[in-house]
Amino acid sequence: MMKKKVGVIGGGQLAWMMAQVAPSQNIDLLIQTPSNSDSAVSLATKTIFAPIDDAIATATLAQNSEIITFENEFVNLDELQKLADKGVCFYPRLSSLSPLLDKYEQRCFLKDNGFPVPNFKAYNSFNDFDSFSFPLVLKARRHGYDGQGTIIVKSEAELKTILPKFDGVSLLIEEFITFEKELAIVAARSVNGEIKVYPVVETYQQNQVCRWVIAPALLNSDKITEIETITQKLLIALDYVGVLAIELFLTKDGKILVNETAPRTHNSGHYTLDACETSQFALQLQAITGKPFGDTTLKTSGAVMINLLGYESANSDYLEKRQKIESLGAFVYWYGKTESRVGRKLGHVTVLLTDDNPEKLYQQAKLAIEKVESIWR
Known part of the structure; x- marks a missing residue:
């Protein structure tokens, strides 16, 4: 049976562990990752060295793969959609990823579909904090992981100190759950x-x-x-x-x-x-x-x-x-x-x-x- 070729956007430890089991699934794993020191490089069948959000590199990955999947969420969906429109197969589908990558949009999707979530609001001005009590949670809407971009704020004074550090970053406000x-x-x-x-x-x-x-x-x-x-x-x-x-x-x-x-x-x-x-x-x-x-x-x-x-x-x-x-x-x-x-x-x-x-x-x-x-x- 011919091996299937699966492309992975990302080359960290998640792709590394996927590469470890790929042979048992009769799969060749190809990756797109920026650094030759990333975990999965040593096990991948082929590596395309490029940033995660480089859609031109993803097009090359697609030429060598039947299906492309993801190790992380740091992708540019608009650019990937151009590839999908040309027949590139992404799983999860880009339409499935679309409501999840931005934490505020994810919250809205969950709430709109009847799933129980904490109270939340997009941050646009300081008045948006009026409906929350301290402590509260402040999150970067994109590209946060392993605690990065998530801060528990305990007071208004602390909030005024923290906000300037997020200048230009879209933020989500959430109630703190005990x-x-x-x-x-x-x-x-x-x-x-x-x-x-x-x-x-x-x-x-x-x-x-x-x-x-x-x-x-x-x-x-x-x-x-x-x-x-x-x-x-x-x-x-x-x-x-x-x-x-x-x-x-x-x-x-x-x-x-x-x-x-x-x-x-x-x-x-x-x-x-x-x-x-x-x-x-x-x-x-x-x-x-x-x-x-x-x-x-x-x-x-x-x-x-x-x-x-x-x-x-x-x-x-x-x-x-x-x-x-x-x-x-x-x-x-x-x-x-x-x-x-x-x-x-x-x-x-x-x-x-x-x-x-x-x-x-x-x-x-x-x-x-x-x-x-x-x-x-």
């Missing part, structure tokens, strides 16, 4: 309309960057069903093809709110590489190429994923620390980045959990987090 838990779910919809969902997970963010993920979340069945229903409805509303991640809040009064979506494979699904029969990266390739979906159920009682975040400015591969973590029986993924800085995702660790009691499983997960982070720090 939550019980932060949750996430990763799911996929195929070109044939089939939908698969992974377990709902609990996530923990520090400085708006994910530190760890526990799968499955310790959550009652009604809330799990509610989240799965939201997920399926959103995939259908977007006419979506590929993997989609949804981040949610469980509020103190027991409500589920949609926080953000990511139209790609996602940090909250990295545990699937070791804990599920089919990883989110394999599922993405299956979804966009029309292959039958694999099994997304856990093959163990649970798992915890811990991000290896930079805690200093340095050039190091931290080999000794990684080996100590591996000696715990953990799976260690190192993204090959040569430069560490505070908060940068350098790798991740997965520890499989074995207790069938949900409460004990959660405690087992927290203990694993403590052990890994004690070595990493």
Whole structure:
């Protein structure tokens, strides 16, 4: 059988992990990325070195690929649409991405389609803050990730100090949610309309960057069903093809709110590489190429994923620390980045959990987090 050729816009760790599973799906992965030091370059069948939003380079990628997908959202949809009009196949479709890339437009789409979201408003003048109390959340509408472009503002004085730093940047104002838990779910919809969902997970963010993920979340069945229903409805509303991640809040009064979506494979699904029969990266390739979906159920009682975040400015591969973590029986993924800085995702660790009691499983997960982070720090 001839190998399918799939192009990926982006060459970071998400494309790198997709490239690792591509051979098992009989796929050659080609990438468009600006730097030869990006994680996926070493595994890609072909690399086109160009900025992510360079549509001329994407046209070259398209000439060598049957389908193009995305590792990140830093694309120019207007320019890509010109290629789509000429027959280039993008999954997710550009029409599916269009309401998601701008955080304000994403909020409007979710609200207009009946999904529960926090109160929000586009920032145009200082008067727009009148309907919000402090603390509040300020977000860059485009190009924010891993906490960049998201600030929790605690007072009016702090707000007046912060706003000048965003001069010329379109902003979204959101109410600050006092939550019980932060949750996430990763799911996929195929070109044939089939939908698969992974377990709902609990996530923990520090400085708006994910530190760890526990799968499955310790959550009652009604809330799990509610989240799965939201997920399926959103995939259908977007006419979506590929993997989609949804981040949610469980509020103190027991409500589920949609926080953000990511139209790609996602940090909250990295545990699937070791804990599920089919990883989110394999599922993405299956979804966009029309292959039958694999099994997304856990093959163990649970798992915890811990991000290896930079805690200093340095050039190091931290080999000794990684080996100590591996000696715990953990799976260690190192993204090959040569430069560490505070908060940068350098790798991740997965520890499989074995207790069938949900409460004990959660405690087992927290203990694993403590052990890994004690070595990493």
